[in-house]
Structures are given as C-alpha cells and as structure tokens.
Amino acid sequence: xxxxxxxxxxxxxxxxxxxxxxxxxxxxxxxxxxxxxxxxxxxxxxxxxxxxxxxxxxxxxxxxxxxxxxxxxxxxxxxxxxxxxxxxxxxxxxxxxxxxxxxxxxxxxxxxxxxxxxxxxxxxxxxxxxxxxxxxxxxxxxxxxxxxxxxxxxxxxxxxxxxxxxxxxxxxxxxxxxxxxxxxxxxxxxxxxxxxxxxxxxxxxxxxxxxxxxxxxxxxxxxxxxxxxxxxxxxxxxxxxxxxxxxxxxxxxxxxxxxxxxxxxxxxxxxxxxxxxxxxxxxxxxxxxxxxxxxxxxxxxxxxxxx
Numbered sequence: 001x002x003x004x005x006x007x008x009x010x011x012x013x014x015x016x017x018x019x020x021x022x023x024x025x026x027x028x029x030x031x032x033x034x035x036x037x038x039x040x041x042x043x044x045x046x047x048x049x050x051x052x053x054x055x056x057x058x059x060x061x062x063x064x065x066x067x068x069x070x071x072x073x074x075x076x077x078x079x080x081x082x083x084x085x086x087x088x089x090x091x092x093x094x095x096x097x098x099x100x101x102x103x104x105x106x107x108x109x110x111x112x113x114x115x116x117x118x119x120x121x122x123x124x125x126x127x128x129x130x131x132x133x134x135x136x137x138x139x140x141x142x143x144x145x146x147x148x149x150x151x152x153x154x155x156x157x158x159x160x161x162x163x164x165x166x167x168x169x170x171x172x173x174x175x176x177x178x179x180x181x182x183x184x185x186x187x188x189x190x191x192x193x194x195x196x197x198x199x200x201x202x203x204x205x206x207x208x209x210x211x212x213x214x215x216x217x218x219x220x221x222x223x224x225x226x227x228x229x230x231x232x233x234x235x236x237x238x239x240x241x242x243x244x245x246x247x248x249x250x251x252x253x254x255x256x257x258x259x260x261x262x263x264x265x266x267x268x269x270x271x272x273x274x275x276x277x278x279x280x281x282x283x284x285x286x287x288x289x290x291x292x293x294x295x296x297x298x299x300x301x302x303x304x305x306x307x
Contacts, residue, residue: 005060006035012056013037013048023047043138050077068102072119075099079122080132093123227255 001009014030026047029039040048054070061069075096078088096119104112129135150164151157175183228247231254235243 009056009060010035049073065106071099079126082131084126084131089123089127096120
C-alpha cells in the first residue's frame with residue numbers, strides 16, 4: 001500500500017460510525033497523521049475484521065487481496081452469529097482451508113503462526129459448543145473487572161470484594177422499592193425506544209433515540225439579523241447611548257436568556273394544555289339527552305346525574 005492508500009484507510013476508520021453500544025469509539029484509537037492503530041480491545045478487533053476491513057479495503061487493495069480478507073471476515077462473522085446452522089457450518093468447514101491458502105499467497109510465512117491455523121478447528125468447536133455467546137469470555141471478564149473495582153484494601157482484597165458485594169446486593173434490593181428515587185431500575189435508557197405522541201409531531205419523525213455528541217448548529221442569516229435588530233431596538237428603547245458596543249458585548253448573553261425565556265413560555269403553554277385536558281377528564285361527560293345535566297364519576301367509576 002502506498003502512503004496515500006494508508007492515509008485513506010485510516011481516515012475511513014476514523015470517520016466510521018456505529019449504533020450506540022455496538023462498538024467502542026474507534027476514532028480515539030486511530031492516528032491518521034502517524035498512520036497508527038493502537039489501544040484496541042478484543043471486541044474492537046472483531047469489529048475491525050468482520051465489518052471494517054471488508055468495506056475499508058475495497059477500492060484500495062488489489063482484488064485478490066480484498067476478496068481473501070473479506071472472505072476471512074465473513075467466516076468469523078458467520079461463526080460469531082447468534083444462531084448457527086449445521087449445514088452452513090459443514091460448508092464453512094471446506095471453505096476455511098481455501099481462504100487460508102489464498103492468504104498464504106499474499107502474506108509472508110512468518111504471518112502464519114498457530115493462531116491462524118486455529119481458525120480451521122473453530123468449526124468443530126462451534127458444532128460441539130453451540131453459538132459463540134455460550135463460550136467466549138466477554139461476560140466473565142466484564143464481571144471480573146467489576147469485582148476488581150470493589151477492592152479498596154490491597155492487603156485484604158478478598159474481604160474488600162466480599163464486603164462491597166454484600167453492600168451492592170443490599171442497595172440493589174432496597175432500590176427496587178424506591179419509586180420516587182432515580183435508580184438504574186427505573187432510569188430511562190440511553191436510547192428511548194418509543195416517544196409519546198404529545199412530545200413529537202407526526203410519528204414518522206420519531207427517531208426514538210437520544211442524540212450523542214456535540215451538535216452542529218447552522219443559522220439562517222436572515223434570522224440572525226432579525227434577532228440582532230430585536231436586541232438593538234430594546235437598547236434604543238431603553239435609552240442606551242453606546243448601542244453598538246453593548247450589542248457586540250452583551251448579545252450572546254441576551255440571546256441565551258431570550259431562548260430560555262421562550263422555552264419557559266412553551267413549557268407553561270404545555271402545562272396549561274395538560275391541565276385543561278385533566279379538567280375535561282375529571283368533569284365527566286355531557287349527557288345530550290338531558291340537556292343541562294353533567295355526568296360526574298363517583299368513587300366506583302360510575303356516572304351520576306348532577307343538575
């Protein structure tokens with residue numbers, strides 16, 4: 001690969017985006033200027049091989065090299081699936097030796113150590129074990145990291161883990177009875193699956209997810225000039241002598257307060273609208289047959305006539 005091809009590949013990795021929770025932020029592990037890829041975890045290597053390399057190398061490497069790496073990534077993607085089929089596994093048993101032979105034509109002999117040869121035996125392991133989630137060590141390592149954070153006394157690590165574990169279980173059991181306290185059992189997730197219709201307009205515009213990262217704001221030039229004119233008019237009405245100086249210094253703070261005020265007015269309107277809806281629900285129903293009679297619900301949920 002040339003210098004330009006390497007820079008293009010690292011730039012592709014730096015700009016790639018995944019759904020929330022699917023993979024870590026690979027942009028922090030990439031240095032485009034130095035052409036380095038470092039500090040990757042095991043799961044990041046899986047994502048790199050199965051998802052990124054087949055798409056990132058296309059158009060950069062030769063067709064033979066790209067196809068061999070893409071077939072290897074597809075092999076690991078199928079073997080790491082949630083569901084496995086015996087006919088697919090038996091077919092993959094004959095494909096993996098051919099993939100390794102293609103790689104032997106590309107890479108030097110020092111590349112092929114025992115770990116590369118181990119991919120041939122992964123098919124038999126998958127047939128005996130089942131799906132990969134029942135065999136890999138990610139849940140175990142994640143739990144061991146949690147227990148490691150429990151240690152406060154390095155001289156007695158077992159006692160620290162036991163004490164912190166009991167305290168954590170007690171707090172976890174007690175938090176289930178606190179409905180008015182924000183806990184991890186009643187806290188909304190990072191991505192809300194459903195958004196109420198009252199908070200959004202049409203359902204087709206409900207993305208159901210919380211946007212992460214810094215927003216990119218764009219302003220219309222006409223709207224910006226309009227807001228400047230409003231603040232200038234307020235300064236002139238108040239009799240301010242240095243209108244231009246105050247406009248240059250105090251406009252950002254005024255604009256921030258102006259947005260907060262408008263947001264507060266919108267919330268008050270929404271609260272009034274909800275209050276009116278609650279009043280309409282509690283007043284009851286109007287009986288069209290007996291004009292002038294209001295149906296008031298009693299404690300049992302039944303309606304009675306009130307003149």
